[in-house]
């Protein structure tokens with residue numbers, strides 16, 4: 001922990017990759033730029049000396065002015081080079097941080113990712129990371145230069161007379177005390193600031209996501225109240241937080257660059273006493289003035305560096321998020337049998353909140369298994385564990401006899417297709433959304449999968465057909481249509497193990513029939529696991545497993561369960577009852593939506 005804190009800048013620059021060296025270049029150029037900025041003062045001093053001595057000539061004036069101009073050009077050019085290099089580094093760091101974070105999310109257990117709200121993640125990945133750019137691109141390289149200038153100036157003052165150098169520091173102790181107090185007060189509330197900011201972001205995202213519900217219930221809805229309160233609370237907190245450091249910060253800003261308070265009287269006194277010449281006194285005053293800008297900037301930079309450090313430390317928890325351990329080497333799988341042995345699982349990791357209690361299940365290669373049972377029984381959890389969205393708490397899951405923990409996540413993904421109830425469409429065309437199942441598939445193969453999943457009819461009705469952006473189409477597509485896109489993806493992927501978790505729940509009976517036929521044809525010979533509430537869709541399964549409260553109640557074929565399992569009998573009766581009700585309420589012999 002200590003090591004992380006000490007190395008926060010090193011950690012940050014680690015994300016610059018090959019651009020890290022440019023950061024050092026940027027610092028060197030900044031130091032040259034700032035030092036070159038001192039040369040005109042020295043040139044002016046030389047001219048004043050010549051005037052005082054009475055040895056001034058137009059050639060000397062021109063020479064010193066030329067030197068001052070040259071130094072000024074060096075200053076400007078080096079500054080430009082320094083900021084160009086530091087910006088390149090800064091944007092590479094932002095890129096590295098965002099890529100690393102996305103990678104962490106991909107390799108972390110799903111629960112670790114879902115523990116963070118979308119607002120919180122957006123706040124960190126967009127705003128907080130973006131907030132690192134200005135200090136990294138400006139503060140560090142320029143800051144180093146602004147440290148060098150006062151140091152050089154104070155050394156020069158010491159060369160004139162050590163007492164002037166000492167006098168230039170007279171306000172520093174009070175300024176440091178004020179600065180330390182500012183950091184202490186603001187640091188104390190930084191966590192509260194973060195929480196308030198994160199909460200406000202979450203509320204904004206929730207408000208937009210729930211806009212349909214909010215519109216239906218009007219502005220008086222709880223969501224709107226929460227949204228408005230989060231924004232007001234944030235404003236109140238930030239104003240209070242800033243006010244708490246107002247006095248100390250302004251005092252520090254006033255005291256730190258006030259070097260003239262000491263140097264002016266001491267230089268004049270020494271010049272009057274004849275200890276230094278008038279020209280030296282003038283140079284001392286000029287050097288003091290030259291420090292003012294740097295010292296003022298240093299204070300701002302110190303503040304921003306502190307903010308950057310706190311942000312990096314905050315990001316650390318996400319950058320070091322727990323990952324699912326995976327080997328690099330692919331496992332040798334000779335079959336696609338799936339087996340769960342004594343699987344126990346708790347989302348929280350707490351055994352008292354266990355949702356699966358020692359499940360033993362076997363899905364032989366090429367078999368069709370159905371998982372049924374009351375809501376909350378653990379069916380989806382089993383499916384997600386097989387796809388390794390989470391790790392089992394106890395027990396093991398094997399594919400082809402190999403524990404899924406002993407194969408890379410990419411190998412599991414290649415072997416398992418998972419279609420859930422809610423499916424996400426990415427911001428690209430429908431064609432590309434389906435192609436996600438197999439990036440190498442040709443347009444014709446994508447369209448064939450779409451036809452098999454009964455998608456083509458509704459896709460062709462959209463204004464741009466397959467090229468319709470999913471963002472737009474997502475709003476116009478029904479739940480059932482989105483599910484069919486996901487099924488097309490699955491068909492295109494053609495993985496040997498297929499898991500369908502209520503994948504056709506939103507589909508109308510007519511299309512469901514057709515999809516079921518396509519699924520049956522396309523999953524022939526594959527290991528198929530279907531979770532369904534509509535029992536008519538799984539009655540052909542080789543094995544139907546009844547899961548209740550995280551334990552297996554019974555398993556067998558439909559006939560066996562109808563004979564031996566009272567729970568399945570009840571579920572079947574309810575299913576048939578619903579079907580009959582649907583038929584009689586329609587008043588004619590149409591297919592029931594069951």
Ligand SMILES: Nc1ncnc2c1ncn2[C@@H]1O[C@H](COP(=O)(O)OP(=O)(O)OP(=O)(O)O)[C@@H](O)[C@H]1O
Nearest residue numbers: 111347348355373374375376377378379380381382
């Ligand atoms: N992300 C989660 N975090 C914590 N608990 C969860 C999470 N997802 C599910 N659960 C809990 O795990 C238990 C099993 O849920 P699961 O979704 O696996 O049941 P299910 O049988 O698929 O239900 P349904 O038929 O309603 O989809 C439930 O008690 C549920 O509340």
